[in-house]
Amino acid sequence: MSSHNSARDRILARLHASGTEQTTVSEAPPPPALSLDREAKIERLAALMTAMRTDVHIVDSNSWIDRLKELALEKGWKRLLYGPGAPIGSVIETAWASDTEGLPELVAYIGPVENFKEDLFQIDAGITSVRAGVAETGAVVLWPTPNEPRLMSLVPPVHVAVLDADTIYNSLAEMMAVERWADGMPTNALLISGPSKTADIEFTLVFGVHGPKELVLLIRK
């Protein structure tokens, strides 16, 4: 490592000698942030994410699981990846226990991915809860947990995200400040605004290039 350390020292020495630290910089505040009421935030997030081809459903917080079952039947998922230790995990398990007719087989993400990678790439849908929403840009925010790991929202062609309407913030800036992100960041934090997409060939917009082809968002009110 010694050669790397000396590269480090040489680079830092040049940066210190550059005179940059003696400059003065005036601050310029960004434009005023958005401020919406609860309904307007839900509406804006739903509209923007729908425009990005997200399949948005605003549901009652008690009946979201019924809507999930309807969607599962309607879309014909064969296997659904879920996190058994997550709060929505137990609700899904209970709902699936009573009646599985036509419903996708539940696949629990339990062990480390190394034991399960091949199978993971075969599963057609994954469901996760999300931490929050951002109204200004239209996005959901994930801090993947050991119960709902990172690849659940990436590898399966369908990602179902479950968002609580009360956790929608006006903006990313507001969320970072209120939740005090600066005090400690998780392994991975994600903003997702729609299904995976590309426009690399003649600007023709195509959804589902490497990540999910479909993003289903259930907003629980």
Added chain:
Amino acid sequence: MGNHTRFDFEHNVTGALADDQLRKNLRNAMDILVDKRRAVFPDSEYLEQLRSAGNAIKRRALKQLPRLLEQLEANCTKNGIQVHWAEDTNEANRIVLDIMHRHDAPAIVKGKSMVSEEMHLNHFLDEQGIEAVETDLGEFIIQLNHETPSHIIVPAIHKNKDEVAAIFHDKIPDTPYTEDVEELTAIARRVLRKRFAAAKVGLSGVNFAIAETGTLLLVENEGNGRMCTTVPEVHVAVMGLEKVIEKLSDVPPLLQLLTGSATGQVITTYVNMISSPRKSEEKDGPKEVHLVILDNGRSRMLADPEFRQTLLCIRCGTCLNHCPVYVRIGGHAYGHVYPGPIGKILTPQMEGLDRAGVLATASSLCGACGEVCPVKIPIPDLIRRLRNESYDQDGSAVVAGSGYKKNVAETLVWKGWELANRLPVLNEMGTRLAGKVGKRMPKVGPLKKWTRVRTSPKVARTSLHERARNERVKDE
């Protein structure tokens, strides 16, 4: 590929201008990008305020650059990310190679990274028997065709779908010819998913590195960046040292400027923030995360108060889209990794004026790049400065290879010009002479070259001084 000691810019430009297909593809694409940016920033006052904020944030980061890099290193290390420093691209390549060897990895899956292009990493790894797999759709297309990116955001924009169809059909086994963009995308997905699942090491760039928390932030639409940084056991991120910013609260304005300027998006599909490798209780994500911080001439740029501004750049590519030269010749003609206006100021500073200074001549100084730059880099001023340094008449130049254009003939001409404008007698003589022979100037040498694509100057028969005298204008 690694060295550009000689490249024939004029030849490249002539070739590009004669390529009708290329020009059509580019014109269409750039018009779309310009329109999309305009649509996402409809309020000019708002945009101006946002640009000023972006400029201030990046200036503040540059002011504290050494301290922020040390803080980033300390916080990344605390989080479990291994930090490496590289003086030049060769050192950076060696660091990546070491990691590949340590993990016995025969291949690396790559998310889009301009710094890795700057390193010519693919070529370097190839020579070491390691396969680098580009996974961004645009990068994948051009890699199949053994090309380099022609645009820093949309690397395959010089290709139309027919050309992509032919490339896929020729280069990917058992692939029927199709011009359907959905099908072409599906083919890439099928091929690359296998590579993601099998890869031991993934590589990415970095859009912003946040010193406050030791966080690497990446934006993308496709999900290949997330794949490269989440599926393999090892993630290697490479960044230029100017990518560090002070704090998380600096992120939202910069993010808005970046996605809006780059592709006219309010937000990309994914904003991926990585702060550590997999923790013991976590089930996926890389077990090792490495960050390679590259200098490659950047610390030298920082030493000059004017050139320092080159390091404000957030690599959105909007200066390319708005450049009348780029739109006509495309990225490859520039012969270097960074094309367009930003390349014209960045490349000569990295490679030396004697080797790449000609790039600074490819500008009409129309000013569009400076007007649209989200962090307000005065690109035209820097182009002008580089042109002056190419001659270095007063010996004050700071860029390597400066004064490469200085020659006796031109120095004499300018000395004469200076003299003629200082001494009234000479001035009088000069203007009279010009009035007499101006129309019959022989079109040879540089004058012939100059007038080949430009109207030759029309010299008035009498000078302004003479006219004023003749017409008895008072208060001259």
